Amino acid sequence: MLPMFKNALTITIGVLITGNLYAQQNPVLPGYYADPEGIKYGNTYWIFPTYSAKYNEQVFMDAFSSEDLKTWTKHPRIIDTSAVKWAKRAMWAPAVLQKDKKYYVFFGANDVHQGEVGGIGVAVANKPQGPYKDLLGKPLIQDIINGAQPIDQFVFKDKDGSYYMYYGGWGHCNIVKLKKDFTGIEPLPGGTLYKEITPDKYVEGPYMFIRNGKYYFMWSEGGWTGPDYKVAYAIADSPFGPFKRLNTILEQDPSIATGAGHHSVIHSAKDDKYYIVYHRRPLNKKSAHERVVCIDEMKFDSEGHILPVKMTGRATVDF
Incomplete structure (x- = not known):
């Protein structure tokens, strides 16, 4: 395992000019993360x-x-399996948010298959850095519904204050509506608990945001262990879709890195800039687990379509 760094780490990834981020020195974090x-x-x-x-x-x-x-x-070990008794291995893909002065992290655990304990859990803390405690003492979602393995969750707050969760591996994506206290799910507007909204070529890693009244749904394609991992997107008028695949916006660059995917988005409201936070595999790394976290700017054309992201930074690392 990598050493646990407890002090501030200075990593120059660019400069801030009038609030703008220029990510010139990827990766932004030391060590292997995804x-x-x-x-x-x-x-x-x-x-x-x-x-x-x-x-x-x-x-x-x-x-x-x-x-x-x-x-x-x-902030090391904000949560681990000692705090989540049903999680034995493979805690991964956190989704985070703040609500009512509490901080929540949704996570996958145990790489669950049908009949096994595991799936999507939720933990809560009083501070962003934790420590986080298991909210339910069991998975929030464990069963495989519509063919979607219960992993890679993203929690989305809609304009009306409703909280929805998009999740799913194995090429299927579901949406569910969360109860206000995140202790379970409740019926969607159509009356069902689970609705499949899988777009073409979807594999895993869903993400949603709103821009200019439109719903931007994003996901990862390809295999996470290989070079062809990538990110694509769709635009809809509703959080329920339909989501028609428009384009690939992040993929490998033979001069920079391979396996670029499983992302999130940060919006800088001050200057209306968008940044994609993602992982990729440096050119000198071949193991499936040798992944690093990077940030690059994400731009739009005049019609609101996402332009292909140009990866920046080092092509190799020496961790």
């Missing part, structure tokens, strides 16, 4: 990633915070 969830709590930027290792070693999560997107503080 599936990053980027978010801003108040004036502080946070990244909550998966610790990228073999499943039996991937039993905790770290978090990273920054006031200026240059100096990052590592």
Whole structure:
């Protein structure tokens, strides 16, 4: 395992000019991490990633915070399997949010298959850096519905205050509506508990945001262990779709990195900039677990379509 850094780590990834981020020195975090969830709590930027290792070693999560997107503080083991008794291995793909002065992290655990204990859990804390405690003492979603393995969840707050969760591996994606206290799910507007909204070529890693009244649904395609991992998107008028695949916006660059995917998005409201936070595999790394977290700007054309993202930063690393 990598050493646990408890002090602030200075990593120059660019400069801030009138609030703009210029991500010139990817990767932004030291060590192997993946599936990053980027978010801003108040004036502080946070990244909550998966610790990228073999499943039996991937039993905790770290978090990273920054006031200026240059100096990052590592918060080790914000949660681990000792706090989630039903989780034995493979804690991964966090989704985070703040609600009613509490902080929540949704996570996958145990790489569940039908008949096994595991799936999507939820934990709560009083601070972003935790420590987080298991909210339910059991998975929030464990069963395989519509063919979707219960992993890779993203929690989305709609304009009316409703909370929806998009999730699913194995090429299927479901949407569910969360209860206000996140202790379970409740019927969707159509009356069902689960609705499949899988777009063409979807594999895993769903993400949703609203821009100019439109719903941007994003996901990862390809295999996460290989070079062809990528991100695509759709635009709809509703959080329920339909989601028609429009284009690939992030993929491998033979001069920079392979396996670019499983992302999130940070919106800088001050200057209306969007940044994609994602993982990729440096050119000198071949193991499935040798993934690093990066940030690049995500731009739109005049019609609101997402333009292909140009990866920046180092092509190799020496971790």
